[in-house]
Amino acid sequence: MKKPYLLFLGDAPDQLAAKTATGIADWRPEWCVGQFRLPGCGADTGQKDVSIDEAIDLGAKTLVIGVVNSGGFLPDSWTDAICVALAKGLDVASGLHGRLQDFPAINAAAEKYGRQLHNIRLSEQNFTTGKGIKRAGKRILTVGTDCSCGKKYTALAIERAMRARGLNADFRATGQTGVLIAERGVAIDAVIADFISGAAEWISPANDADHWDVIEGQGSLFHASYAGVSLGLMHGAQPDLLVLCHEPTRTHMRGLPHYPIPDLTDCIALNLANAKLTNPDVRMLGVSVNTSALTEDEAERYLAETSSRLSLPCLDVIRGSADGFLDHL
């Protein structure tokens, strides 16, 4: 994919709906020339707002659709903007479930102007079923009380902290945003169900004994929509260590208003019980709390109380760093 990127946010209703754009802006800002938003957009990556013409003047090569929609349907306003970008000289990359080529107007514009369409979520790799055989190297997997609560940011922050200490560590992407940031990996929720754990094994192959894979988790064992993906990924990942990610102000599971957020103790227990299948020695390294909705005082208090209650390190790896986890490796 040609860089730099123009981040397309469409009319994303809230910040989480634009989490692909936000992830790239937060972790690879040097790859971005700005963001392009449509009227009604409620998200903001912090990048400057630019038009498609301004983005091209700034050198943009690819429009990255950095927002999720529901059900694979694209509103006309998005299609129009995407076609304008293609006409004016940008390639387009998407993390949607469907192929960009399947939208006739987009496909026609790409063919007419000779542009590339990249479908990040669709891997061309053929996977096999998981084998469950122990692999060399060490692995950390981030798991969550819910979706979209910090599993990718936590894994990236742990990779950064490990590398800063001279450890041999690689972030392993399992979702479209992670794949865009790492420029490799597999969006595991788009794999055929039979091959979830096989794809996770492929993402994190055998490695040097002192090498750490820091694997991005997906969903939550407590999310009624996605827990199958979370479990298959966990079994394929064979983690030595889990880090539980949590957003403490959320009142219900994302997208499921009738489901409460699980208790942290229950969540730790069920994750360890399931992870033991492919690694009986798995243990919980700590809890990564996304305190962005709390004041600094509230955050400090929450982290201290939770750490004391669970007897585990509890950190905000973005407000602070992931160093506190590494001290317990």
Place this chain on the structure above:
Amino acid sequence: MKKPYLLFLGDAPDQLAAKTATGIADWRPEWCVGQFRLPGCGADTGQKDVSIDEAIDLGAKTLVIGVVNSGGFLPDSWTDAICVALAKGLDVASGLHGRLQDFPAINAAAEKYGRQLHNIRLSEQNFTTGKGIKRAGKRILTVGTDCSCGKKYTALAIERAMRARGLNADFRATGQTGVLIAERGVAIDAVIADFISGAAEWISPANDADHWDVIEGQGSLFHASYAGVSLGLMHGAQPDLLVLCHEPTRTHMRGLPHYPIPDLTDCIALNLANAKLTNPDVRMLGVSVNTSALTEDEAERYLAETSSRLSLPCLDVIRGSADGFLDHL
């Protein structure tokens, strides 16, 4: 799909490899004219061996590929036989992961002779993510200590016993063999991972308050290759009752010689812990034991001991019937 069927067993090495053919022969023998086997075949459905010509004389309309292969590859000997069947007048149905149309020789023969190719495992339905909302009606889900240990047979036997008592019950198929037997359903292991629980919700929609869905389980929460599918199916199914299926002579998980069969008590506990997410009132109805490898005396002793140890009804629903479960509804 046009009936009757000729069951194709290829060179299936053992009985379990031909479980699609066996399932049809056992549950819908009136749809079959016989079985067609290649040299080296180690499986037997009990149907009479016939050639393709004999099958056509007996009225066969469709060759059903009743054997699983690994990795979507078809040996030349299978392709040749399938093409002969197409040339001589049969349609072909397959439960393989790939499309029959993607094998050039098969596709060419089907086009040349005007035959239909049916891909049972590939649903044309577009699914959404699971919603986890409670649905009317009652649901039983069969779960397993392992793959291929009797989940489909148990669900079919429960449906039969319920209907014999005048209960309003439907078997719900979630695998290719079940779909062939029920002539509806979805092979849930072939669905995109994000939609496993959504597909399970679609398979078992809201129904009358006194209606029972008897849902075929897949894999096992203890199978390192497939547990993600098992969990997503469980969450979408929202079972009121689980029946644990078990084959007592197996020494390791199917396909994973380094994984032991789980203890029944552990298996019951983990299944209930996970199923509670979408139905907090779920309970274990009993254990369905496939005693086909035991003598009658051994089977009786095993069932009595296990029932006493677990304080649950333990039955062989094929050697006996599923009535013993219904007494505990």
